[in-house]
Amino acid sequence: MAIVVTVISMSLAGASVVSSQTTTSSPPENEKTLWKLEHDYFRFVEANDLKSYSGLWHDDFLGWPSVSPVPVHKDHITDWITAQTSKGMAFKLIEFKPASLQITENIGVVCYWVSYKFADKDGNGAPYTIRITHAWLKDGKDWRIIGGMSMPIPAIPPQ
Numbered sequence: 001m002a003i004v005v006t007v008i009s010m011s012l013a014g015a016s017v018v019s020s021q022t023t024t025s026s027p028p029e030n031e032k033t034l035w036k037l038e039h040d041y042f043r044f045v046e047a048n049d050l051k052s053y054s055g056l057w058h059d060d061f062l063g064w065p066s067v068s069p070v071p072v073h074k075d076h077i078t079d080w081i082t083a084q085t086s087k088g089m090a091f092k093l094i095e096f097k098p099a100s101l102q103i104t105e106n107i108g109v110v111c112y113w114v115s116y117k118f119a120d121k122d123g124n125g126a127p128y129t130i131r132i133t134h135a136w137l138k139d140g141k142d143w144r145i146i147g148g149m150s151m152p153i154p155a156i157p158p159q
Helices: 002-021 028-046 050-054 079-085
Strands: 057-064 090-104 107-119 127-139 142-153
Touching: 028 050, 028 090, 028 107, 028 127, 028 142, 050 079, 079 090, 107 142
Parallel strands: 057 142
Antiparallel strands: 090 107, 107 127, 127 142
16 A cells, blocks of 8 residues: 555656646746747837847848748858848838747747848839748847748738
């Protein structure tokens, strides 16, 4: 009988340890932080602040931007910006529409739509709408984009 009680006690203790390790809830401050960082992403692009923009990315980033025929690493994350700014165009964010966010332990996945254009000196430029997914990794106190993908869509879905 003592052996059965001990085994049951150890099983219950083990179950509570496993349960506490698989918690997927995230504090609201982490969600607010990730949405703020996504907004910072576009603020940095609009300001053509490539240093701050690059600081959002993890050194081991791998992603597939809609403007690239192949996946890219961190050393090419500004290519889509410089390809336009080198022609005198300026990035203008038109709309940012959140879709979803989920944080599990130190990984956050953020999904949203954006509409933007690269405008010439007269403000002219074709608008584009894309959907974006970024995977963020929290390393210590800082979040960095470790992976992502974007895809063009014809227009932002109706609200």
